[in-house]
Amino acid sequence: MATVHVLPLAIDLDVPEGQTVMQAARAAGYAWPTVCDASASCGTCVSVIKEGLDNCGPLPEDERETLTRTLVPLDGQRRLACRLTVSGPVTLQKRGVRVAEDGTS
Numbered sequence: 001m002a003t004v005h006v007l008p009l010a011i012d013l014d015v016p017e018g019q020t021v022m023q024a025a026r027a028a029g030y031a032w033p034t035v036c037d038a039s040a041s042c043g044t045c046v047s048v049i050k051e052g053l054d055n056c057g058p059l060p061e062d063e064r065e066t067l068t069r070t071l072v073p074l075d076g077q078r079r080l081a082c083r084l085t086v087s088g089p090v091t092l093q094k095r096g097v098r099v100a101e102d103g104t105s
């Protein structure tokens, strides 16, 4: 379990090992911007890592392909929340994360 601090909403998410940040956000009752429903194809969930880069999991091939296709630099600081796993504290920025209106994303 690791904590991800999400800006600018300033919430802390508990992200279990093996879960993505988006899965953990949904489980906690938050909606994360998405068009492809977390299938790593739209790029809408891209988030900027502000702290804890070393605690971010490896870049899966489908995430790499989408970041490349959507012209997002492969600098490690921009990651798809629908693929991002973490092993320790991370702070990231993603505008549009909000409390899910119906309790689901």
Ligand code: FES
Binding pocket: 033, 034, 035, 036, 037, 038, 039, 040, 041, 042, 043, 044, 045, 046, 066, 080, 081, 082, 083
């Ligand atoms: S939600 Fe579409 S790429 Fe992550």
